[in-house]
Every structure is written in structure tokens, then in C-alpha cells.
Amino acid sequence: MRIVAEHLSYIYNARTPFAAKALDDVSLTIEEGEFYGIIGQTGSGKSTFVQHLNGLLRLPSSLKRKKKKKGKGVSPVLRVGEFDLSEKKTDFRALRKHVGMVFQYPEYQLFAETVEKDVAFGLLNFAEKGKKPSDEEVKRAVWEALEAVGLDPKEYAEKSPFELSGGQKRRVAIAGVIVTKPEILVLDEPAAGLDPLGKREVMDLLHKFHGDWCKTVVIVSHDMDEIAENCTRAAVFSEGKVVKEAPPKELFRETEELSSLGLDIPLVAKLCEALKERGVKIECDFTEDGFINAVLGRAALRGKEGQA
Amino acid sequence: MKDVAFGQYYPARSFLHNLDPRLKILFLIAYIVAIFLAPSTNFYGLAACAFVLILAVIFSRVPVLKVLRAVRGVLFLLVFTALLNVLFHGGETVYWSYGILRITREGIIFSAILALRLMLLVTFSSLLTYTTTPVALTDAIESLLTPLKWIRFPVHELALIMSIALRFIPILSEETDRIKNAQKARGADFEHGGPIAKVRAFVPILIPLLLCAFRRADELGDAMDARCYMGSKNRTKYKKLRFSWRDIIAFFVGAALITGVVLIRIYLGAPL
Numbered sequence: 001m002r003i004v005a006e007h008l009s010y011i012y013n014a015r016t017p018f019a020a021k022a023l024d025d026v027s028l029t030i031e032e033g034e035f036y037g038i039i040g041q042t043g044s045g046k047s048t049f050v051q052h053l054n055g056l057l058r059l060p061s062s063l064k065r066k067k068k069k070k071g072k073g074v075s076p077v078l079r080v081g082e083f084d085l086s087e088k089k090t091d092f093r094a095l096r097k098h099v100g101m102v103f104q105y106p107e108y109q110l111f112a113e114t115v116e117k118d119v120a121f122g123l124l125n126f127a128e129k130g131k132k133p134s135d136e137e138v139k140r141a142v143w144e145a146l147e148a149v150g151l152d153p154k155e156y157a158e159k160s161p162f163e164l165s166g167g168q169k170r171r172v173a174i175a176g177v178i179v180t181k182p183e184i185l186v187l188d189e190p191a192a193g194l195d196p197l198g199k200r201e202v203m204d205l206l207h208k209f210h211g212d213w214c215k216t217v218v219i220v221s222h223d224m225d226e227i228a229e230n231c232t233r234a235a236v237f238s239e240g241k242v243v244k245e246a247p248p249k250e251l252f253r254e255t256e257e258l259s260s261l262g263l264d265i266p267l268v269a270k271l272c273e274a275l276k277e278r279g280v281k282i283e284c285d286f287t288e289d290g291f292i293n294a295v296l297g298r299a300a301l302r303g304k305e306g307q308a
Numbered sequence: 309m310k311d312v313a314f315g316q317y318y319p320a321r322s323f324l325h326n327l328d329p330r331l332k333i334l335f336l337i338a339y340i341v342a343i344f345l346a347p348s349t350n351f352y353g354l355a356a357c358a359f360v361l362i363l364a365v366i367f368s369r370v371p372v373l374k375v376l377r378a379v380r381g382v383l384f385l386l387v388f389t390a391l392l393n394v395l396f397h398g399g400e401t402v403y404w405s406y407g408i409l410r411i412t413r414e415g416i417i418f419s420a421i422l423a424l425r426l427m428l429l430v431t432f433s434s435l436l437t438y439t440t441t442p443v444a445l446t447d448a449i450e451s452l453l454t455p456l457k458w459i460r461f462p463v464h465e466l467a468l469i470m471s472i473a474l475r476f477i478p479i480l481s482e483e484t485d486r487i488k489n490a491q492k493a494r495g496a497d498f499e500h501g502g503p504i505a506k507v508r509a510f511v512p513i514l515i516p517l518l519l520c521a522f523r524r525a526d527e528l529g530d531a532m533d534a535r536c537y538m539g540s541k542n543r544t545k546y547k548k549l550r551f552s553w554r555d556i557i558a559f560f561v562g563a564a565l566i567t568g569v570v571l572i573r574i575y576l577g578a579p580l
Contacts, residue, residue, distance in 0.1 A: 017319050056489045093495060101493040109490040111515040121512065125495030162519075176494060 001081030001098060001183050001216065003030040003053060007074045009240075010048055010057060022048040024240035030233075032183075035210055036218045037227040037248070040237030041262050046220045047104075049237070050186050052078060053218070054099040055085055055092040080184070097126045100182030100214065104189045106173035107166060115164075116142050116157040119176045126180050145179040146172075148213065149205060167198045174205070178213055185214035189221055199223075203230055228252060228266035228286040236261065249285040316437040323554060324368035324439040329448035331555045336436050338562045342569045343425050349417075353572045354424050360565050361432055370438045378434030379427055386423050393419035442474040451549055465539065472528070480521060487516045 010023040022045045030036045040046040051057045059076050078085040083095045103109065112118035119142045127133055133141075143153040149171040156164070161172050178185065190206065191199040203226060210217045221227055227234050228248045236244040236251070238261045244251065252258070252269040259265065265273075268291045272282050284294040324332075339357065346353025365375055379386070399414025437445075450467035457463050488498070491512045498509050 051489070054493055056492060093497070096493055096495055101490075103486065103490045103493070106490065108520060109487055109494075109512075109516055111512045121491075121496075122494035125497065180495075 002032050002079075003028070003184070003216075003218075004077065004079045005029070005049075005052070006077040008049070008052065008059065008076050008078060010045075010052070010059070012048075021240055023052075026237075026240070026242050028235055028242060028245065030216065030218060032215050033211075034216055034218075035206075035230055035232045036216070037231035037234035038218065038220045038237060039222060039224070039227055039234055039263065041222065044237040045240040046237045047188055048240075050101070050188060050218065050220055052085065053080060053184070053186055054096045054101050055090070056101075059086050093126070097180055098182055099184045099186060100177040100180065102174055102177050102185070102187040102190060104192060105170075106177070107169035110161040110169060110173060110176075113160060114157065115146070115151075115159050115161050115172050116153075118161050118172060119145055119179050122176055123179050141179055142175075145175040148178065148209065149175045150201075151175070167194060167201075170194070170202070171205075174202075178209060182214055184216045184218065185209060186218045187220065190219060191221070191223065191226060199226070206230070222263070224252070224258075224264045224266040225268075228268060229288065236263070248287075252286045316434070317441050318370045318374060318438040320369045320439075322367060322369040322439065324364060324435070326552075326554055327439075327558055328549055328551055328555045329440050329444040330451055330549060331551070331558055332436055332440055333445075333448050333452060335558060335562045336433060338566055339432050340429060342565050343428055345566070345569045345573060346425075347573050347577045348421050349577065351421070351424075352576045353569045354421065354428065356565060356568050356572065357428050358424075360561065361428055361435075363561075364432070364435055368435055368439050370435070374438070375431055375435060378430050382426060382430050386426055389426075390419040390423045393422060443471060446471040446474065447545075447547070447549060464543070476521075476524070479524070480517065483520050484513060484517055487513050487520075 005026060005028045008023055008026040009021070012018075012020045012022055024045075026045070026049060028049075038046045038049065048057065052059065059078055076086060080095065080099060083090055083098075085095070110118050112121065116139070120138050123133065123138055123141055143157065146153040146156060151168065151171055156168070156172075161169060164172065174187075174190075185206075187206070191202045194202060206217055206219070207230070219226070219231070231248055233245065233247050234251055235242050236258070243261065244257065248266075252266055255265045255269055255273060266286055268284070268286045268288060271291065272284065272286070275282055280298075282291065282294045282298065284290040327335075339360070343354070343357050346357060365372060368375075394411055394415050395409045397412065397415030397418050398410055399412030401413035402410055403413065404411045440448075446467050449470070450463055453461070453463045453466070488496075492498070496509060496512060498506070501509070
């Protein structure tokens with residue numbers, strides 16, 4: 001499923017003194033199979049954008065748009081696969097089955113008595129009417145999801161989610177979303193509040209899902225290392241607009257613009273920059289492995305030159 | 309969810325916004341007294357009250373439609389009591405009767421006055437919440453209740469509890485939105501199904517919300533301890549409330565209203 005957004009705008013509390021423009025004419029296309037990153041400072045509109053993807057925030061219905069169109073400007077478009085999200089009749093529940101969304105700090109949405117019941121919540125909600133999955137099927141799917149997030153179902157399925165540690169809770173919450181095998185998985189700051197090891201584990205998990213479980217993964221983050229390390233492409237949001245969109249390899253080549261937007265730069269990009277100032281040019285894709293290989297390659301070259 | 313209870317404050321710079329909140333509360337009390345002192349046989353007294361209300365709306369810079377919206381909440385009560393009064397009040401000039409139901413001139417006037425009273429009451433009190441932030445309100449209540457400290461009533465603690473509760477309303481409402489969205493994303497359905505199904509659908513919101521409230525309460529308690537909060541003893545205020553020229557004007561308007569209504573009651577109390 002391909003995500004196409006054109007001229008998307010959104011205003012919170014429209015027509016009140018508290019009105020705040022969160023999205024301003026955003027156009028983006030996310031291809032199927034991508035590991036897409038959305039970067040931006042707090043309040044840049046990135047979370048607002050992803051909440052549109054499964055219809056939690058809606059754009060004005062097509063009827064209203066037609067009326068408006070006579071007046072001025074272009075009309076917004078948002079399509080996810082074959083779903084047209086600007087259409088009022090769209091089956092948003094069917095859409096949500098295909099677009100799984102993991103919110104910030106998802107561990108705070110847990111509610112059931114056991115891990116198994118909590119993970120099954122989405123599965124039962126999305127079951128078509130009259131075709132309730134059997135207990136067997138539910139159990140199988142839940143166990144599979146728990147295994148996928150690295151929790152041993154035998155040990156955890158019957159536990160209360162509230163007696164788990166923070167990291168384990170987050171895994172359970174993620175399992176509760178991927179259990180329906182959505183085609184697109186959207187995660188809002190999936191690694192926020194975790195220690196470095198936990199962060200890496202979560203990102204490794206996402207790579208595991210990407211491809212088999214979910215064709216497309218979209219992550220919202222302000223951790224540039226995370227984006228550089230993982231994403232195939234990324235968009236930079238600032239004040240509701242998309243200011244740049246490129247693969248990380250190109251995105252982090254020019255670091256001045258990012259800095260001027262108040263964004264951090266990945267550690268690897270900083271190293272490359274510092275080396276460049278000292279006259280050593282390293283060409284790499286700004287992942288840690290890529291950097292190490294480039295540096296080692298250079299060292300090997302030097303070594304050969306020295307021998308010669 | 310954004311417009312629950314205390315999301316009422318309408319930010320603007322106006323005469324009314326700048327009044328001392330204590331005076332606004334006292335003025336509201338005086339206004340209520342005036343409404344009920346006004347004679348219930350004719351409209352002169354209430355006309356004076358309505359005039360003051362119109363003045364207040366003009367000097368508050370809150371859009372008229374917004375002020376009138378406050379009446380919408382009590383519209384049913386208003387229509388219902390007016391109808392009952394019209395039908396059952398009784399009186400001498402009968403227009404129409406059926407069994408014990410009688411529509412009379414006196415009944416119509418009486419119910420119109422009653423409805424007017426309610427409307428004035430609701431709009432004027434809503435004006436208070438439109439022009440005063442919740443924090444200023446609790447400050448004012450604390451200050452007005454100070455005399456109760458003599459009988460060892462914990463005024464400061466009460467005010468603190470109130471302002472914490474008020475502060476938490478938007479936080480919890482935001483949290484509710486977030487949890488609701490998260491469960492919606494997992495296919496939860498809050499719109500369809502019978503009443504029992506609808507109530508049951510809220511369990512996945514209520515439990516995380518309760519947990520969140522307890523967690524936040526714990527954190528707030530710790531933070532207060534960490535900053536050595538000890539209660540009311542020897543605490544000074546960051547924002548001191550002071551009366552200004554505006555408050556003197558408002559005070560005289562209020563005093564004039566009450567005197568006026570009392571005079572109307574004495575000299576113009578005759579029924580229409």
C-alpha cells in the first residue's frame with residue numbers, strides 16, 4: 001500500500017482563539033516497502049501528520065472541499081492504498097486494520113488482566129462480524145505476536161501486564177498492534193524513554209517486522225542517529241511544512257540547514273564533518289557500519305601506500 | 309473533549325478581564341441578590357439587571373454568541389419550568405382553560421419573569437468564567453475565605469486542592485484523547501452498539517486513565533516534597549491581588565444596581 005498525501009493542512013481548535021496550525025500544505029509519498037522516517041522538533045506537525053494516516057484525524061470531507069474549491073486553491077488529497085481518506089464513506093475501521101499505529105509511550109494504553117487478553121484486543125476488534133475467530137486461532141496469533149516481540153509466551157501470556165518492566169510493557173503494547181499483521185506500521189517515537197540498549201532492541205525488532213509482518217514501516221523520531229541508522233528515506237518537518245525529503249545519505253550531507261532548524265545531526269555525520277575539517281574526506285551513508293567500513297577502507301589504502 | 313467544563317475561559321484583554329477576581333465574585337453574588345430582589349410582578353427591576361448584563365458583555369469583549377451559548381445548557385430546564393408555570397400558575401384573567409390547566413395573564417407574566425431570571429443568572433455567571441482564569445478564581449476564593457482561618461478551617465489547603473484539580477482537568481482530558489486514539493487505532497469502537505456495549509467499550513480507556521491519574525498524583529506529591537512544600541505557614545504569594553480604579557468603578561456599578569433594584573421594589577412594585 002502506497003501512501004500519497006497532497007496539500008494536507010490541519011488546524012487545531014479552528015475558529016477559536018486557541019487555533020494553531022499544525023500542518024501547512026504537506027505533500028508526501030511513501031512507497032510500499034519503505035522504512036520511512038519523519039523528523040522534526042516538538043510541535044513541527046509530525047505526530048499530526050501520522051495521525052491522519054489511519055483516519056484518527058480527518059481532512060475535510062470531499063463535499064465541503066468541492067464548495068471550497070470554487071473559492072480558491074487546491075484541494076487536499078490523502079490516499080492509503082485504495083482507501084481515499086478524504087471520502088466520508090471510507091471504512092475507517094477497515095483502514096485501521098491495514099495501518100497499525102503505535103503511539104508514544106504505548107505502554108500506557110494497556111488495560112486487560114493478562115498480557116494475552118490485551119494483545120488479543122485489536123484482533124477481536126477487527127474480526128469481521130459473524131466471523132469471530134476461534135479461541136485457538138486467537139491464541140495462536142497472540143503467541144506468534146509475543147514471540148515476534150521477543151517475549152516468551154509460555155512465561156508472559158498469563159501475567160498481568162502491570163507487573164512487567166517498562167521495556168516489557170512496551171513490547172506487549174507493540175505486540176498488541178502487530179498482532180493483526182498490518183501492512184503499514186506507524187510508530188510515534190518508538191524508542192522514547194528507553195536506555196540505549198532498549199532503543200537498539202526496539203529498532204532491531206522493527207527491522208525484523210519490516211518485510212515479513214509489515215510491508216511498510218513509518219517511524220516518527222527526533223533521534224537523528226535512529227533515522228540515519230535505519231531509514232530508507234526521511235522527511236524533515238518544520239512548523240507544519242515538509243522542508244526536506246531525501247534518503248539519510250543525502251539528508252545528512254548538508255548539516256547546516258538541519259542545525260538551523262534546531263535539529264540534531266547524527267553522531268556519524270558529526271564525525272565525518274570533523275574529519276573533513278581536518279582534511280580527511282569520508283564518503284559513507286551515515287550508518288555506523290558504513291562509517292566504520294569507509295574508515296577501515298581508507299586505513300587499508302594508507303597501509304598499502306605505506307608499503308609501496 | 310477540548311471543551312469540557314473549565315475550557316470556558318475566553319482569552320482577551322478587556323475591562324472585565326482586568327478586574328480583581330475577588331470583586332468579580334462579590335459582584336456576581338450581588339447580581340444574584342439583585343435578580344431575586346427585583347419584583348416578580350413587573351419587569352422594571354429585571355430590566356435594570358439586564359442593562360447591567362449588557363454593559364458587562366460589552367466591556368468583556370466576549371462575542372455575544374458565545375455568551376448566549378451558556379443559555380443553551382439550561383434551555384430544557386427553562387422551557388420546561390416556563391411551560392409548567394404557564395399551565396398551572398392560575399390567576400384572574402383567564403385566556404384558556406381545560407380541566408385543571410389554565411392559561412392566565414398572570415401566569416404568563418410570572419413564567420416570563422422566572423425564565424428571564426434564570427437566563428440572566430446563567431449568562432452572568434458564565435461571564436465570570438469566560439473572563440477569569442481558573443487559577444485567578446481559586447486565588448480569589450482563597451482570599452475571600454481567609455476569615456474562616458480563625459475557626460481553623462484549612463483555607464489554603466482547600467484552595468490548593470481546587471487549583472490542582474483544575475490544573476489536572478486539561479491534562480487528563482488530553483490523556484483521555486490519547487488513550488482513546490490508541491484504542492481506536494486497535495479497532496475499538498465507541499460509537500456503535502447498545503448502551504451496555506458502549507459502557508463496556510470505555511473500560512479500555514478508564515483503566516489506563518485511572519492508572520495515569522494515580523501515577524501523576526504520586527509524581528506531583530514527590531515533586532512537592534522535593535521542594536519542601538509545608539502547607540500554608542508563612543507562604544507568600546507570587547501574584548498579589550490588588551484593587552485598582554477599575555474595581556472601584558465596578559464596585560459602584562454593583563452598589564448602584566442593588567440600590568436601584570431596592571428602590572424599584574419599594575416604589576414601582578405594582579403588578580403590570
